[in-house]
Amino acid sequence: MGTYINQNLLNNLFYILSSMFVYYFIYDHGKWWKTNTRHKQLLLIICTGVPLLLCMKFPIYIAYNCVHDLRQIPFLIGTLYGGWTVGSALLLILLAVRFFFYGFQPITVAVYFTMFIIAALASPAFRRLNRTDKLFASMWLTLLLDILVTVIAVVFFDFQVIDSYIFDFILVPPFAMLFIVYILETLKDAIIMRSKLVKIEKMEIVSQLAASISHEVRNPLTVVRGFLQLMKSQPMPKETQERYMHIALEEIDRAETIINNYLTFAKPTPKKEEVLIVGQELERVAHLLQPFARMNGVHLIEKCQPCMIIGNAEYFRQCFLNLVKNSIEATPIGGTVTVSCSCKGEEVIVAIADTGIGMTAEQISRFGEPYFSTKEKGTGLGAMVAVKLIETMNGTWKIDSKIQKGTTITITFPSATTRG
Template sequence: MGSYINQHVLNNLFYILVSVFVFYFIYDHGEIFKKQTSYRNTLLAICMGFPIILCMKFPIYIDERCIHDLRQIPFLVGTLYGGGIVGIILFLILLASRTLIYGFEYITAVVYTTMFIIAALVSPTFKALKRSSKLSMSVWLTLFLAVLTTFLAIIITQFQVTDSYIVYFILLPPIGMLFVVYTMETLKEAIIMRSKLVKVEKMEVVSQLAASISHEIRNPLTVVKGFIQLLKTPSLSQDAKDRYIQIALDEINRAEAIINEYLTFAKPASNKVERLMVDDQLRKVIQMLAPMAHMHSVEIVEQLQPAAIVGNIQYFQQCFLNLIKNSVEAMPNGGTLTISSFLHGNHVIITIKDTGVGMTTEQMNRFGEPYFSTKEKGTGLGTMVAVKMIQTMQGTLHIQSEVNKGTTLTITFPKAAN
């Protein structure tokens, strides 16, 4: 049989396999094909129609009485996976192409009508099977149809069966069908697994956020509960009551801030975008944080050049409030915070450089995770919100840091068109 596996056989298989890859490539990148079965079946009919035409145009073997090729593989694959409607389309493509290329042949119509009817009837059962059962069924069905249609051809036209016919029409198609169905099932499972992985990752983020939020809110609520119980003490002085009430209010405010940060991350990004001047917005943020910087003995140095980007002003301000606030808090004993912005080609680059405690490599890798914070009472939500906002505005964040020497954040945004 080795002598029969020639270049033409490989070409036919190549046409079929490439069409399968094209189908799944388009299917994977088009949501409409996943949502609408009619669109998916149309795509399948087109992708299986092309190899039918190519297999006939460039056949394996031609003699005076018979043409051999592997057209039945894409025909059966399309019918089994797409059902009767796809099968009818492929049947019409096959007959039209056969007539245009070689002329109409009655026995061809009989053979592929038989294949179509049986494959269409079997299709619902086939699609419900697991992969291993599909592989087995596709091989035996192809072999059965080849033998059945051969007997029909012998009965109707007294067709003479040759060795090459047995190889190309009866033995090779089941083997080719095995490879094609295996490839289709593997690609299909890969797409499904990736979709499941995305869902698992989303659930992981939700579970992390939920655990982080519940943990962080429980702490201030416990404090509030304790001080409210202390307020019931009969002999408590008015000064102590005022102090306890203030502590309780501070803890409630802290819980509110945590919830607000979580909601900012969870809610969808605003569609409102506009041209904003980076230097002006950074000056506003610096003014907001100036009292806090003064309390921490931090000197803020501005090196801001005029530059424009397209984004959401509210999110831009919130993003840099979080980042600059973190940098200030990273210098508990005071220091210098240098904030700069400048144009570099088609990008606007913003740097936030502090002389604080710095971060280890592990801390830099975990920057922006909901569970992780370098601060004793931090939730990590502030940096997570900032990272999300940067990504929303098509920006990138790069971190350079050294323990006890400081951290430099470099944020790059696309420059706004003039």
């Protein structure tokens, strides 16, 4: 066996394998090769022609009337994958180089012309096969062609078959073809799969964006509905009605702002930062959500110390509207949601505590993921946007929760004095 497997044989295999990797590397990174079939065929001719030349230049052995190497493998690969056009170009290259290096031999013309005709005829059917069928088809086709051309050489040219010829020309090429076609199909599938993944990711982004817009617009609409139901369910002074109408109109304007500027929310970059009085902002959020809390039979309590941070007011309200609304929805009738803020050194701590259903450790770890929610019909997008906005304002967050006892979300911001 050692006399058959030598350095030249391994070199021939290396030339072929390297060229196949180069082919897909160039094809994957160059748009020009993908523009039309001719360009792809040209690349295939180059990447199978080069190892063909190298195999002939550095053969396994040279015997009388037979310069033996593995040129048939890139020749068959190019013909099977490229059809008549690529095969005919490779045949011309092969014959020209063979005659230039070693002179004219009729046996060479007969052997490779036979291989070319059969492989080119089989090419359309071969390319339609699935991956597994291609592997076995390439192996058996190569074996049958090797046997056929050997019979032609023996019958018509009185060719002498020796042991090394049987091993290197009949036994090795079918298994080499199997291995190389496997690599080619794997690389092709990887490129196709990556292309599909890019498309899926783009569709996922569009889907998330659409769902997020729907989710965020629903918050102000919920507030408007709450005020309208209050106005309809009980008589109230005109001043109160006007105040409720004013708040409802503000929420409709906010919904319009969300729709017009949601791309900014998708990648938050505050256009305007200012000193925010946290207590006032949270009081506003609690006031907006009081009707929603009453509708759900939940007591909403707000208590804050005088604290200040630097941030974007619209983002701050949007963030805590999402978080407080989620807490209300997670709290059963008669429960309590408490929103508080306090100053601790150079930090401002905001806590949202509820007496709701609580969260498991897994649910806490997945908090903020899109499309993950503890609610039956939730999307998880409110928490996702809230987490993103907290990070945008240089804040951190943590969750403490116990099943059927409640959840506390603690958000920490640097105080305005720290950043000043």
